[in-house]
């Protein structure tokens with residue numbers, strides 16, 4: 409005999425059940441989440457840029473037996489390989505038992521994050537200090553990027569094609585860089601600016617030196633000394649900045665947040681918090697029924713344009729290559745394929761709840777978020793996943809014991825955003841967004857909950873199988 413009232417019984421049968429996943433789950437699940445996030449934090453520290461994320465993912469994949477793709481080679485079920493797109497985007501392929509015209513399974517996350525890129529001609533000296541001019545990449549709130557330690561990553565490519573890697577600021581003994589801001593004592597005028605305008609694009613100048621070259625009486629001696637140091641270390645001259653990709657990112661390491669250590673704080677969790685679970689799901693999927701393609705895309709934060717972004721034909725041709733190798737129709741393969749667009753959503757922040765609509769917002773520790781559509785205003789610029797496909801994903805998640813929730817990106821007309829989902833939908837593939845809720849998204853230091861990250865992994869694992 410239950411002591412539940414009739415209304416309680418009926419509610420239990422009819423109402424949506426939403427509960428904190430940390431209350432809902434066994435201790436063993438929480439322990440596994442904790443363990444999973446040890447690897448995640450390591451990945452975050454190694455994968456601060458899209459190029460570094462590709463290198464880190466390849467290292468993990470190689471250890472798990474993935475081999476570099478060879479065009480023309482016949483791959484059979486159970487074979488695993490990776491396709492490196494210009495060192496900035498990557499696909500991990502686990503060949504399935506079924507031919508590709510039955511459809512492939514695609515998990516797509518992105519590995520680029522908002523940051524400060526150096527301009528093509530960045531180096532200058534002003535009042536005997538040397539600085540870099542930057543051009544911000546992605547949607548940043550510019551005022552957040554001042555007075556935080558920065559690291560510098562990327563490549564110089566010399567005219568003869570020699571590539572020189574730059575990696576300064578991650579080691580505790582490395583120097584760091586910084587964008588300075590005004591002191592409050594003299595900020596009366598600046599403080600009258602709107603928050604959006606508080607720091608302007610041309611004020612995001614990175615301080616890199618103050619020591620003048622001492623054997624000369626000419627001008628620009630601090631700049632000269634910096635170039636001398638760069639020349640000694642990398643063999644470059646000023647014109648080599650023209651063919652370089654150098655990125656300033658926060659020089660902070662991933663760490664636990666909270667006395668209870670239930671959360672993670674780090675730079676670049678949008679979208680490495682989905683990329684890492686996607687990689688691990690691929691690693692842990694040995695012989696899937698359908699071929700699994702795990703895409704780590706570049707350029708999502710600038711709209712997915714460019715040949716390493718998902719608006720390009722990179723993914724399409726990857727599927728075509730598999731279909732061609734198996735002698736099946738490539739467009740049929742795409743049409744029968746399914747995708748998880750693995751990207752973050754906004755978590756509800758206790759301090760800023762008014763931008764969210766509670767009934768349709770994502771919360772920390774409530775599990776992985778399904779986002780049916782993104783876009784702005786009247787759902788402009790989004791792929792709206794079909795009811796049929798969402799039903800299939802719901803069934804899959806429930807069967808796998810994954811704790812999940814749904815989320816919209818804030819209140820209607822409060823703003824908006826997009827993911828790679830619409831570009832994959834353009835290929836005729838069924839796609840829905842699934843990811844981890846994030847606080848302070850796009851800030852130099854973003855916060856997530858360990859439980860949600862582990863649920864993202866379980867969701868992607870279930871999808872792969």
Ligand code: MN
Pocket residue numbers: 518678679708751752
């Ligand atoms: Mn994202």
Ligand code: MN
Pocket residue numbers: 678709850
């Ligand atoms: Mn983003």
